[in-house]
Amino acid sequence: AQSVTQPDIHITVSEGASLELRCNYSYGATPYLFWYVQSPGQGLQLLLKYFSGDTLVQGIKGFEAEFKRSQSSFNLRKPSVHWSDAAEYFCAVVNNAGNMLTFGGGTRLMVKP
């Protein structure tokens, strides 16, 4: 079965600094990978997804992620963080049939002014 690990439970960055959130996956075949964001008191929203092709994918709100098969990683990055980016971020992988999404434990991002 597939699994996702997000090693960092909490991360704090200063506004304007760069950001990288780590995600490692375990999956037997070529994975379909996702990043979702959850603002306080809300449901989740899709940031970006990787299916195949270019290993660097662009998402909404200025986020990007890079798929590295050799490291089983799909890290999320942003060059300059804004205070409104404070939220919880979830990495996820879907199964072969495409009907079950497995989430990591999440990383809570705090942004210092």
Added chain:
Amino acid sequence: NAGVTQTPKFQVLKTGQSMTLQCAQDMNHEYMSWYRQDPGMGLRLIHYSVGAGITDQGEVPNGYNVSRSTTEDFPLRLLSAAPSQTSVYFCASSRSGPGVSPLHFGNGTRLTVT
């Protein structure tokens, strides 16, 4: 356009009580699902449905029942509530499954079982 609507927003139950969490979507999505969110564990899939009349178990189905009699509605039933079911519950839908189209989430139901 309401999207995914969950009711109630908050609920407190006593151990052994039963209740139904409601979920409705107005986007004509075929796929619907229920997740529970617990601190440090991310979201875990309880049950899902790929269309009216079709349901299947997710990662943590024990203690929960679902049915899908219409495309729009996907209620989650707790048969006999236990403190371990204290959690935040999210309903999510997508046009044709999370592997193809993005999940749209409701705002959640916070359930406390005492």
